[in-house]
Amino acid sequence: MVDQLPNLGRESEMLEIMGLSSIDDLFSNIPEGIRRSDPLPLPEPQTEEEIWADAQRILGKNVSLDDRPSFLSAGLSRNFVPSVVSMLATRGEFLTSYTPYQPEVSQGMLQAMWEFQTMISELVGLPISNVSMYDASTAAAEAITCAVRVNNRKASKKDVVFVSSLVPPHRMSVIRNYTEGAGIEIRTIEHDDSGKVSLNSVASASGCCAVYVEQPNSLGIVDTGLLEIKSIIGEDTSLIVGIDAVSLGIIEPPGKWGADIVVGEGQPFGIGPTFGGPIYGIFACSENYLRQMPGRIVGQSWDSDGKLAFTLTLSTREQHIRRHRATSNICSNETLIALMGAIHMSLLGPEGLERLSLRIAAATESTRRAITRIDSVELAYPDSSHFRELAIRVPGKASNALQYLDSIGVIGGLDLGTWWDGMSDCILLGVDERTSESDIEELTSGLSRWSEGR
C-alpha cells in the first residue's frame, strides 16, 4: 500500500464536508473523450524496504570510480568530498526549501548564497557571481549570449563570436543550441600544433562580440598565450574564459588577466561526478555585464528594524517578471549543489585550495613522467604544460587500449576519437587529488603490456 498520503482512508470524511460523495466528482471537468480508461500499466507499489533492496541490487551492478584506478576525467572530477558537506546541505531546512522569494524566512539560504557569490568572486578574480547555472556547458552558452547582448551595438562583426576549436563537441553542441535562436554566428579560434591558442587567429576575432577559450583547455594544456588575448581584442569584445575551478589554487585567475566573464564546472567543489548531474555551473562577470547576466543573484540589504538582511535582487532580468524579454529562461538552478560547493570551499580555506591544486598538479606531472618512460606511448603535446588532463598517443586504436585496460581493472580515460576525427589513436588521461603512485603504475604497466602484446 502507498504510504506517503496522510489522508488515505479519510477521503469520504473530507468529501462529505464539501458535500460530495466521490473523488471522481472532482475530476468531472475532464471531458469523457480524453479520459484514460485503463489503470496505469505499472508495477505494484513497493515499500521502502523493497525499493532500497532494488536500488542496491540495480545500482550495485555499476562499476564505481572508487573501485578501480581511474583516469577518466574529461571535465568531471573523481573528487573527495568532505563528510560534513552533504550532511549539512541535506538538513531539511535547506533541502526542502524553494527559491527564497520570501526573504524573511529564507535568510539561511540567502546568506549562504551571498557567501557563495563572494567565494566564487575571490576564486576567479571578478566582482560578481550568480548563484549557479546548470553546468559548465550552459554557463558557457549563456555567457556567450550575454556578451552578445552587451557588445552587439558596438561590434563591427555583429552577432559573431569566436570559440576555441578545442572546446569538446558535447559542450559545443550545448553552445550551438543556445546560440541558434539568438542568431549568433560561431567562428573558430584555432590552436597550433602544441595545443596553444593561435594569436593570429585571435587577431581575426577583433570586432566580434566575444571570444570563448578555456584554461586549462580540454586537453589539459595551460596556455600563457591566453594572457595576451584581452589586449588583442580590446574592450568592446568580451573575453570569456572557461576554467577548471580547482586549478585556480595555483593558476592566476582569469579576472586578473582580462577576462570579462568566467565560467566553469563547480562540481569538484561539493559533489561527486554523480553520472553528470546534478552538478553546477560557475558564472562570474565584471560590472558591465550585471544587468544582462542570467540567473539568480543575492544582494545584501536591511530589514525594517535596520538589521542586516539578504534578498534576491535584480529580478527584473528574470523570466517570472520579464517573460519573453528576460535575459534567460533559467528558473530552477542548482542552488543546493552550490551550497555544497560553498561548504566545501569554506572547509578548504585558501591554503587548502592551494594544496588541492598542488595535489592535482603533482599527479599530472607524475603521470606525465611515467608516460615518457614507456617507449611505445608518447605525449600528444610534449612541449606544453598540463593540469589534470593529458593527451597521449598509443600505437593503435585508443579504443582497443582502453578495452584492454578495462579487462585488467583500470579505467583508462577517454578515447579522443569520440571527440575528434583523427585522434582515434589518442587517449585523454585525467587525474585528480586521489590519484596515487600505484594507480599510475597500474596504468603505465597496462599500457606497456598492451603495446607489446599487439
Added chain:
Amino acid sequence: MSDIFSFKGASGAGWSQPGPILGESEARNSIPEGIVRSSLPDWPRASEPEIVRHYTWLSNRNFGIDSGFYPLGSCTMKHNPRLNERIVQLPGIDRIHPLQPESHIQGLLCIFFEMQEMLAECSGMDSVTLQPVAGAQGEFAAIRCIQEYHRSNGEGHRDKVIVPDSAHGTNPASASMCGYDIIEIPSAEGGRLDLDALRAAVGDDTAAMMVTNPSTLGLFEVEITEAASIVHEAGGQMYYDGANFNAILGKTDPGLMGFDAVHYNLHKTFSQPHGGGGPGSGPIGVRAHLSRFLPTPVAARREISTDDAEGIGDGFWYFWQDVGSDSIGKVQQWHGNAGAVVRAWAFYRRYGKELELMSEHAVLNSNYLRHLIMNPDAETSGRIHCMPSEGAEADFVMHEFTLSMAPLKELNGVTGKDVAKRLLDYGYMSPTLYFPQIVPECLMIEPTETESKEVLDKFATDFHAVLSEDPETVISAPHTTPVKRVDEVWAARKLVLRHPGTGFED
C-alpha cells in the same frame, strides 16, 4: 549573526588532506611561471566544528517543507521521501562518470530506460529523453525540436509561438531564446482558454502553442482538444508545460489532449527536493513525428546475448542509442540530472500503478482547502473584515487554486503581499504571490497530497484569523520571523553582491 568570513584561523587552518605525490616545488614548477597565482583567494579559514555550527545556524534561519506547510502554488512543495536521499549516496550513482563504458553502467541505464518508459506511458507520448535538467530547459529543448521539425518540412518561416496570458514566465522566455516571437492571448472570462482569441492568433506563421493543463489558475482546460485542432489545422505544434502534470496522472494525459510534446518536472510531480531553488529535472516526451529531433543519446535495451558482459539479471542489455543526425544535439553536456532521475524513480516505485492516488489526493486536498477557506462558519464569517474573491469561478479546481485579495485591499488597504507576509508569522510559507498576473492581488495555493486534513483545517482557521485581524498588524507583518520586511529597493540600488570585508581591489 554568524559570518563565514569572520573565521580567521591560522594560515593553513581547516580541513586536512594528504600531501601531493610529488614534492611541492616540483608540482608548482609544472605550471608556467608567468601564470602562477599571485595571491590566494580570501576564503575563510575555519575548522570543521566552526563550519558545522555556521551552516546549522543558517539552516535554522531557513524554512522548508520540513519546517511547516508550504502552499507555494505551481511549485508543488510536497514531502521528499528520505529513502531517495539515501539511494543517491550509493557509489553506483554518486561515484559514476557519465563517460564510463556501457558495461560499467548497466544499472543506471536500466533505471533511465524504466523512467523513459514510465514517463512516456503516463503522458501518452512515444519517446522520452531525460537530458534536460530543469523544466525551463525542457521547454527550451522541446521548442528546439519543434523548430527543427518545421525546418525539416520546409516550414522554417513559422516564427510565432502562442502562449496564454496565464502561462508561466518560462514559456515565453524559452520560446524567445529559440528565436521565436511571442503572441500572448488573453484568457476568456472565467480564466480559461479563449478559443476565439486563439483562432485569431493562429496562421501560416504559427510554430507552436504552449499550454499548461490544468492552467496556472488550477482549472482544467475543458476545450483543450478543440484548441489542439485549431493549432494543428494551422500547421502548428502543441506543447504541454508539465508543471501541473501532478494533477492528472492516470486520469487523462497530454497525448489524449492532442499535444505533440511535453516536459515533466521531476522535482514537482516526482518529488526531487527543491533545494532552495534547484536542482530540478525537466525530461521531455514527444510524439513519434518529433522523436528524431530529441537531444541525444537516449537509453535503450535489447535482449542480452552471450557475447555481452554481465547485465543486471533481467535478460536485457542496456545501451545508449544515438538519436541520429536530425537530433538537436545536447542541452546539457552529460546525461542530465541523473541524481534527480534516480530519486524520481524511487518515488514512482513507491506508488507504481497507483500513481493515480497521488493526483487524486492532490486534487482532494486542494478542493478541500478551497472549500474551507471560502466557506467559513457564521461566527468566523462575522469576524472577517472582507472575504477574498475566487481567482476564477469554478465548481471544482484541480491541484491548486487562486484567490484575489483585491476586495480586502479596496476595503482597508491590506494587499495580497501583506496577507502573504502575515502568514509567515503563523508558521507557514506564503502562497505564490501575484501570479498568475491576470488575477489582481493574487495568492496561488497548492497544498499537495502530502498534507494531512488537520494541517489544512488549521491553515484555513489561521487564514481566516488573518482576514479578521487589525489591518495595521497585517500591513506591518511579519513580526516573528528572523528578520522583518527586507528593503528590496535598497538591495537593488546599492547592489552589495559580495562580502565587502574581503577586499576585491588589489
